[in-house]
Amino acid sequence: MVPDRGIFIVADGMGGHAAGEVASEMAVRYIARELGSIRGLGDDQVADRMRAAIRAANGAIFQRTLTEHDKRGMGTTVTALGLYETHFLIGQVGDSRAYLLREGKLIQLTKDHSYVQEQVDAGYLTPEQARTHPYSNVITRCVGANSDVMPDVYLGTVKPKDLYLLASDGLTGMLEDPQLGELLARDRMPQEHVDELIGEANRHGGLDNITAIVVRIDSVDIPLGDTQQITQPGARRR
Structure with a gap:
């Protein structure tokens, strides 16, 4: 997390415990660095920077899989939340999710890149069947598996009392x-x-490792320069 820059990232590594840890840590580090400060940028600029940051992380991880034998096959999911002015922007690859609780209603902001989600979209599975399907943990897109990756990007407006949850599939x-x-x-x-x-x-x-971040927006102070008041975020990895 980089709360002072409005950046929050969940990355769930794969490819064995040690390699998965390397991939997830690299993703968080590269994305936070490449995003830089997003406050003061326009929507298109933030979206382009988010895509570029995730693709830069992908390239770095992929190159490491080519040069280090014990890192072959490693990769990671990424769900990155950026808060700027009166907007949020999410970049996502894999099946770690972003949710928004607004006025008592929980909204899933992202769509999983997974085999079962594709089957649900095609009408072959119901969401209930997808949860217990033997291939429910098979993802179709991740950071680091190939030479390039295309993240999905989601944009929306921030409101006071919004609560954002970023979470791995362990949760x-x-x-x-x-x-x-x-x-x-x-x-x-x-x-x-x-x-x-x-x-x-x-x-x-508790069948899998769990990573979760919760961010609460206390106020969106437009008259004073489009600033946000964010309660100290909660984060934990188990």
């Missing part, structure tokens, strides 16, 4: 959206939200 695979919405709707600080979410996922089996 969303254990808790369904109604459960996430119920937990996030409680009156908690962001770190308390994260701790409760991970605790509840563990009680439901």
Whole structure:
């Protein structure tokens, strides 16, 4: 996380524990560096910079898989949230998700790059069947697997009291959206939200590593120069 620059990133590595850690750490480092400061930029500029940052991380990770034998096959998901002026922008590759809780309603902002999501889109599976499908953990796009990658980008408007959740599939695979919405709707600080979410996922089996970030927007102060007041974000990796 780089809260002072309005940048928050979840990356869930793969390719073995050690290699997956390397890939996810590289992705976070490269994306945060390449994004730089996004405040004061226009929507198109931020979107272009987000795509370029994720593609730069992809190139660096891919090159390392070519030169280090023990890193072959490593990669990572990426879901990166940028907050600037009165907008949010998300860059996403893989099946780590971004959610928005607004006025009591939970909205999934991203769409998984996964085999089961493609089957749902084609009408071959229902969302309920997708959750328990044996290939539910197979992703169709990740950072580092190929020489280039095209992230999906999502843009929206920030409102006071918005609550953003970025999470790996270790969380969303254990808790369904109604459960996430119920937990996030409680009156908690962001770190308390994260701790409760991970605790509840563990009680439901906790089958995978979990990374989660919760960001709360306290105010969007347009008259004073399009600034945002953000409560100290909550983050945890297990």
